[in-house]
Amino acid sequence: MKFAVYVPDNLEGPAPVLYILGGMSSSEQTFIQKSGFQRWAAHYGIIVVSPDVCPRVTFGVEKNEIEAKGLSFYVNAVKKPWNRNYQMYSYVNEELPSIIQENFNVNKDRQSIMGHSMGGHGALISALKNPGKFRSVSALAPVCNPSKTPDIQFILKCYFGDDTKTMEEWDATCLVADYKGPELNILIHQGNNDKYAEQLKLENFISACEKAGIEISVNIEEGYDHGFYFISSFMEQHFHHHSKFLCGS
Amino acid sequence: MKFAVYVPDNLEGPAPVLYILGGMSSSEQTFIQKSGFQRWAAHYGIIVVSPDVCPRVTFGVEKNEIEAKGLSFYVNAVKKPWNRNYQMYSYVNEELPSIIQENFNVNKDRQSIMGHSMGGHGALISALKNPGKFRSVSALAPVCNPSKTPDIQFILKCYFGDDTKTMEEWDATCLVADYKGPELNILIHQGNNDKYAEQLKLENFISACEKAGIEISVNIEEGYDHGFYFISSFMEQHFHHHSKFLCGS
Numbered sequence: 063m064k065f066a067v068y069v070p071d072n073l074e075g076p077a078p079v080l081y082i083l084g085g086m087s088s089s090e091q092t093f094i095q096k097s098g099f100q101r102w103a104a105h106y107g108i109i110v111v112s113p114d115v116c117p118r119v120t121f122g123v124e125k126n127e128i129e130a131k132g133l134s135f136y137v138n139a140v141k142k143p144w145n146r147n148y149q150m151y152s153y154v155n156e157e158l159p160s161i162i163q164e165n166f167n168v169n170k171d172r173q174s175i176m177g178h179s180m181g182g183h184g185a186l187i188s189a190l191k192n193p194g195k196f197r198s199v200s201a202l203a204p205v206c207n208p209s210k211t212p213d214i215q216f217i218l219k220c221y222f223g224d225d226t227k228t229m230e231e232w233d234a235t236c237l238v239a240d241y242k243g244p245e246l247n248i249l250i251h252q253g254n255n256d257k258y259a260e261q262l263k264l265e266n267f268i269s270a271c272e273k274a275g276i277e278i279s280v281n282i283e284e285g286y287d288h289g290f291y292f293i294s295s296f297m298e299q300h301f302h303h304h305s306k307f308l309c310g311s
Numbered sequence: 312m313k314f315a316v317y318v319p320d321n322l323e324g325p326a327p328v329l330y331i332l333g334g335m336s337s338s339e340q341t342f343i344q345k346s347g348f349q350r351w352a353a354h355y356g357i358i359v360v361s362p363d364v365c366p367r368v369t370f371g372v373e374k375n376e377i378e379a380k381g382l383s384f385y386v387n388a389v390k391k392p393w394n395r396n397y398q399m400y401s402y403v404n405e406e407l408p409s410i411i412q413e414n415f416n417v418n419k420d421r422q423s424i425m426g427h428s429m430g431g432h433g434a435l436i437s438a439l440k441n442p443g444k445f446r447s448v449s450a451l452a453p454v455c456n457p458s459k460t461p462d463i464q465f466i467l468k469c470y471f472g473d474d475t476k477t478m479e480e481w482d483a484t485c486l487v488a489d490y491k492g493p494e495l496n497i498l499i500h501q502g503n504n505d506k507y508a509e510q511l512k513l514e515n516f517i518s519a520c521e522k523a524g525i526e527i528s529v530n531i532e533e534g535y536d537h538g539f540y541f542i543s544s545f546m547e548q549h550f551h552h553h554s555k556f557l558c559g560s
Contacts, residue, residue, distance in 0.1 A: 095344075095345055095539065096344055096345060098347035098350075098543065100540070100543075100544075101347075290344065291349070294347065294349075295349075
């Protein structure tokens with residue numbers, strides 16, 4: 063597995079760390095090349111880790127499931143053959159942080175997570191399934207309710223089979239109802255010209271948060287679509303958000 | 312030919328325009344995706360035009376000249392078959408500005424030019440061959456003296472044959488000696504970890520400018536290489552430089 067790490071110059075002591083999860087058809091290179099986050103990471107003194115978005119090796123995948131390659135939804139697959147490599151949730155939440163803590167001077171009590179699209183989903187479920195682990199979470203145009211989204215259900219069935227209950231255990235909107243833990247400090251941006259809005263189902267996530275009494279800051283941005291110009295336009299706001307929780311005393 | 316245009320929001324009347332020329336193995340997409348210039352173009356109210364770096368159609372090119380494809384050095388080729396399409400100098404200095412002036416609300420008396428590597432060469436020769444046309448010129452790790460650079464001479468021979476005199480008419484360092492015109496307002500950045508330094512020959516350009524009494528601002532930056540992280544790190548400085556000449560009264 064490849065991952066990208068950005069370490070600002072002139073850090074004094076262990077630094078906070080922000081994990082950034084990419085969306086479909088991206089890799090560990092995408093955020094570091096296209097989002098321009100380095101300016102803000104340097105400004106706030108935050109180490110950034112951006113993993114690849116899925117395993118690149120698969121074994122024995124049937125032709126009719128080929129679409130699920132290059133994705134991951136940051137879950138732990140149960141169904142064969144996907145369960146062998148597609149353990150992205152464990153990778154992002156356990157294996158990768160251990161590697162980072164062993165090799166970089168990070169403060170492991172100060173970590174946050176963000177992501178785009180499928181990676182926004184990864185960020186939200188990581189925060190929701192690990193109360194207190196991340197000081198803040200943010201997402202740009204996140205996939206919010208995949209178990210109720212026909213275009214995505216097909217992919218999830220590759221990882222989980224037809225077991226709807228398991229799917230819901232990996233769905234941010236479903237997880238919200240049972241969340242018990244400290245404030246999540248969620249920030250979300252989405253463009254009002256995002257052609258994937260129907261697959262993202264942000265409105266379901268907002269309703270679930272309201273019902274569960276979870277505070278959430280949502281910004282719908284005029285004219286923006288789903289792409290990397292949208293992402294780079296709001297990097298400053300997202301780093302500012304995380305800095306409030308990562309860099310304070 | 313494809314080109315990218317960035318038009319800031321909320322312009323009041325005709326805006327100044329900055330042409331940005333890419334280097335080898337890039338296209339009209341590269342600067343707009345990777346440099347993060349939009350923040351600065353928006354800040355200063357500058358329209359940015361970034362053309363593709365070479366013609367994408369060639370006819371009857373011999374196998375031993377195949378390396379010259381995908382390049383252009385922003386010259387007008389003389390030798391067949393290159394002379395049919397490889398007229399990038401005329402394209403960048405005449406055809407493209409006409410298209411821009413007809414289709415966008417630009418102030419044609421306020422234009423500047425910049426570029427990276429091969430595109431830095433294109434920017435310098437465009438300014439040197441057109442006294443007064445550009446208010447300022449800047450370059451990141453520019454190719455400065457191609458007619459004296461063995462690795463590049465081979466490419467130039469495809470475009471010009473063995474005629475050294477013609478090659479020198481398209482060489483920034485050679486052109487400096489005969490420059491007569493208003494201040495060029497040249498800004499150059501180069502990393503001191505640029506593995507192409509020997510092909511760039513910045514020192515020859517600096518000497519030629521000193522001899523000709525042409526003022527030039529050169530910044531050698533510790534640790535930076537030839538790549539896009541170098542470029543994106545100095546976009547702010549280059550836009551600030553151009554804004555002084557483009558946006559003043």
